[in-house]
Amino acid sequence: MVVFVALSLAYPLAVYAMLGHLEPRWLAPLPCLLALLRALATRERLWLWVAAGTGALAVWAFLSNAALPLKLYPVLVNAALLLLFGLSLRFGPPVIERLARLREPELPPAAMAYTRRVTVVWCGFFMLNGCVALATALWASERVWALYNGLVSYVLIGTLFAVEWWVRQRVKARAHG
Structure with missing residues (x-):
């Protein structure tokens, strides 16, 4: 759980730092990892839906190679x-x-x-x-x-x-x- 909280807090700064070095499509798995960790940690239905929504954002980021879905x-x-x-x-x-x-x-x-x-x-x-x-x-x-x-x-x-x-x-x- 501590790792999840640290990753969540660092997410915007990590995306900002990595966007200068990697294409957005290669960062797409990052929010999915966070959403899946939260869903698994809480096992609440709402966070499973968030994980699904995050998956859609990740697919969008991967296919379009755009930063907006990550943001x-x-x-x-x-x-x-x-x-x-x-x-x-x-x-x-x-x-x-x-x-x-x-x-x-x-x-x-x-x-x-x-x-x-x-x-x-x-x-x-x-x-x-x-x-x-x-x-x-x-x-x-x-x-x-x-x-x-x-x-x-x-x-x-x-x-x-x-x-x-x-x-x-x-x-x-x-x-x-």
């Missing part, structure tokens, strides 16, 4: 996460509630409402992040694409985690105080 992989991942989080709001329990129950199996109603709102926030994040990833893939230079998808988006994810943790501590203190 669309982060868009596909954001779309999958948006779908996962969004469907959990519809069919429950929300993803953040499931994660919270790993630490605290008996959540009070206020905590359940809070986790639902946090799941909505993550949906908004994945939507926005996916749109920016798409915009960088379509209209930005490869350098800007790699910088956003290989650094900025991860900083934004970390910032959202940190802000949510801070807010959660305040909400818990208010509930217990």
